[in-house]
Amino acid sequence: MSGQGERTFVMIKPDGVQRGVVGSIISRFEDKGYKMVGCKMMDTPTQHCEKHYEEHKERPFFNKLVTYVCSGPVVAMVWEGTESIKGSRNLIGATNPTAATPGTIRGDFAMEMGRNLIHGSDSTESAAKEISHWFEDDELSKWTHHSKEWLFE
Numbered sequence: 001m002s003g004q005g006e007r008t009f010v011m012i013k014p015d016g017v018q019r020g021v022v023g024s025i026i027s028r029f030e031d032k033g034y035k036m037v038g039c040k041m042m043d044t045p046t047q048h049c050e051k052h053y054e055e056h057k058e059r060p061f062f063n064k065l066v067t068y069v070c071s072g073p074v075v076a077m078v079w080e081g082t083e084s085i086k087g088s089r090n091l092i093g094a095t096n097p098t099a100a101t102p103g104t105i106r107g108d109f110a111m112e113m114g115r116n117l118i119h120g121s122d123s124t125e126s127a128a129k130e131i132s133h134w135f136e137d138d139e140l141s142k143w144t145h146h147s148k149e150w151l152f153e
């Protein structure tokens, strides 16, 4: 789905939970105007995480990445809004927090690639795949945003 109803998958990684910045991160998405349609904290089974990152399975950092993401609870979320996939990636900032622009989540809250706090889908295809990998349909809410008329033309 594109336009106003576009959905993206976002995950706060274990460092975000441990460091107590879950609320700060969620606020950035709410402030932007995106609507949270799914949210759950979970301990990620290793196989589930490996599947999520399968495109990186030949990369040298793959095992380290899976160990990191499985090292504690994550907060898995689905956010909806106008071009939310691209917009969320902009809010999140560059993969390497050192290169991430101040004002982005990684630019403001993180220093290292292997502790970069958050994941966001990078395309329509990956968003669809990741949402169905992490959420059942009945875990996604159909609520109406009360500011809808003030967020969308």
Ligand SMILES: Nc1ncnc2c1ncn2[C@@H]1O[C@H](COP(=O)(O)OP(=O)(O)OP(=O)(O)O)[C@@H](O)[C@H]1O
Binding pocket: 061, 065, 094, 095, 113, 114, 115, 116, 118, 119, 120, 121, 122
């Ligand atoms: N060279 C590296 N060393 C350590 N970890 C890395 C390295 N490159 C990537 N990673 C980790 O793998 C994740 C996935 O890499 P990818 O290139 O897909 O970046 P991304 O799309 O910005 O991040 P994510 O998929 O988590 O949103 C990164 O977020 C980071 O945690």
